[in-house]
Amino acid sequence: MKGYYKNPLATRQALDKDGWLNTGDIGWIAPHHSVGRSRRCGGVIVFEGRAKDTIVLSSGENVEPLEIEEAALRSTLIQQIVVIGQASWTPSFHEDQRRLGAIIVPNKDEALLAAKEASVVDADAVDLSKEQISSMLYEELRKWTSDCSFQIGPILVVDEPFTIESGLLTPTMKIRRDQVVAQYKEEIANLYK
DSSP states (O other), X not given: OOOOTTOHHHHHHHBOTTXXXXXXXXXXXXXXXXXXXXXXXXXXXXXXXXXXXOEXXXXXXXXXXXXXXXXXXXXXXXXXXXXXXXXXXXXXOOGGGGSEEEEEEEOHHHHHHHHHHTTSSOTTOOOOOHHHHHHHHHHHHHHHHTTSSSOEEEEEEOSSOOOTTTTXXXXXXXXXXXXXXXXXXXXXXXXXX
16 A cells, blocks of 8 residues: 555554555564575564563563463463563552563363362362462463563462453454553552552
8 A cells, every 4th residue: 555545644654664564563584594494484474472562671671471471371270361561551660560460360160170180179179269379370370481581470360351341352352451451450550569
């Protein structure tokens, strides 16, 4: 496209000076190799996340939460997760907010089953305490995200899944990160106290 019809401002926002469309995606192009298994992958575009999702820590480091979230979701105990940092919920921060945090919707049935198998609770238990679930989730995060560039610090465990009806999921089932952060703003602030 040459631009938005009779809308130069929208055109400037969407197209750069060289005519490239700014999609807001972050990625890279795989290099060409002459040998090895990756020789056929050269030139492929690798999608890594969305620019609007980037978390900037107080240290100035940029974090793409998608890598951490995808790694954490390999755990059967985690149903949904949103990685947060101080920039994702407030412009002001405290000294210990250089860490990432997470809002997690646990898979309670899987957690209870895992707790019974590990003899953490009695075989006839029907529920886990919030502390037991949090402890299990921390362990799962350590296990599944250990190879990630950044690690999760404090977590907020929430009971209600993110849904389309609650406005926390898009119709295409993507988590509306900004809406989740807005809904749990006070609880997130308490994570860093």
